[in-house]
Amino acid sequence: MTSDTLAERRAYLEDGLAELSCDRCGALVRAGKRSLQQTSVQWTVRAARECTALAAAHAAGRPAALVPTCPDLRDSIDRAVREGRLEVS
Ligand SMILES: [Zn+2]
Numbered sequence: 001m002t003s004d005t006l007a008e009r010r011a012y013l014e015d016g017l018a019e020l021s022c023d024r025c026g027a028l029v030r031a032g033k034r035s036l037q038q039t040s041v042q043w044t045v046r047a048a049r050e051c052t053a054l055a056a057a058h059a060a061g062r063p064a065a066l067v068p069t070c071p072d073l074r075d076s077i078d079r080a081v082r083e084g085r086l087e088v089s
Contacts, residue, residue: 017032017040017042018030018031018080018087020076020080020086022047022051022073022076023072023079024073024076025050025051025052027043027047027050027070027073029043029047030042031073031086032086033077033081033088033089034088035088036081041077051070051073052070053070053073054070
């Protein structure tokens with residue numbers, strides 16, 4: 001049910017994203033930051049299934065598009081920025 005939404009989101013996100021995996025669930029996504037406040041995360045269908053936080057939201061009946069992101073992934077992204085693995089563009 002979510003594959004169309006994910007494909008759409010993928011289509012309009014621009015490049016400049018780096019591959020990153022969630023430290024906790026290991027879901028591999030592509031992420032980028034335009035500013036310190038703004039984070040783009042490109043979920044694949046597979047990553048959305050692997051992520052425990054998103055899977056829990058699915059189980060509760062909430063569509064993936066309404067789930068902001070996995071909190072652990074957010075931490076992983078912030079750390080990647082601090083360590084220079086992800087550039088703020
Ligand atoms: Zn996760």
